[in-house]
Amino acid sequence: MISAIGFDADDTLWQNEAWFRLTQERFTDLLRDYADPHRLHERLLAAERRNIGAYGFGVKGFTLSMIETAIEVTEGRVPASVISELLGSGRAMLDHPVELLPHARETVQALAGRFRLILITKGDLLHQERKLAQSGLGDFFDAVEIVSDKTPQVYQRIFARHGSGADRALMTGNSMKSDVVAAIDAGAWAVHVPHGPAWELESADEPAENPRYRSLPDLSGLPGLVEELAASPWE
Missing domain, CATH: 1.10.150.240 (Putative phosphatase; domain 2)
Structure with missing residues (x-):
């Protein structure tokens, strides 16, 4: 799925x-x-x-x-x-040198090749490209999208271009507003992985009752969650 x-x-x-x-x-x-x-x-x-x-x-x-x-x-x-x-x-x-967060490399590596992995990030083009190159994770991704904002329409275009549509895509990130709510509004599934205090402009209400929403304490649980979802769709 x-x-x-x-x-x-x-x-x-x-x-x-x-x-x-x-x-x-x-x-x-x-x-x-x-x-x-x-x-x-x-x-x-x-x-x-x-x-x-x-x-x-x-x-x-x-x-x-x-x-x-x-x-x-x-x-x-x-x-x-x-x-x-x-x-x-x-x-x-x-x-500033790039500092990978815990479980980032092993999680991306575990999912690469089994699913189409897309890096979807906001920010300055040159800075984000530099950070990706320094991270050593670039080869694991099938596509990289550096966007001016993350909206439902942006997600729909990206997942149509690089996958089988938003309804068969999952977004993972720390921002409740940009990575979770916008992705769910696009028709995708979303996994919230919080990290430290959130920037005030990225706050949003948690869609706790939405069947396409999950939360994990860190990235280590993502491969197992994806396997669970692949075997038993949320809906």
Whole structure:
């Protein structure tokens, strides 16, 4: 019943959100004389939400949103040294070595060749390509889709192009909004594998009663779950 399995990349296969949070802590330290940490967080989140349509997801948009927020909270008086450090923090995030999450390699390797594996990720094209190359997982995937957003329509197109349609596909990821709810709305099955605190803009209600939804504590249980589903469809 399952012909294709989609994998999210950031915080599903490798570490990502932790570097954003560390950089945001540095951002807060640099600007604590102008606003309290909670207020800075709210202003930065508002800037990110406002800028997604223009900058997309990823480090570059995050860096520009930090700079924009710094200008706003200082009423244009932000020192050039702070702007320089924020740019440096963005470059450091782009250059950070890839750190695979537990069970990522063995899980992808166990499923490769038995199902069509598709990496489906949001973010900057060059950065995501670099991370995939560094991860050593690229050869296990039959297709790679780096998209501007994950919507039901995007999933339908991807699973039609690389599989037998969304109804015979399964999406795996850490984002309840992008990897689970959007995939289920497309007609696919979805497995939530949480990893650390979720970014506020990726939050959504858990579709706990949906028969096409499952949750796993980590990726190690995915091959067994896929076998279970292949033998006994959820519906």
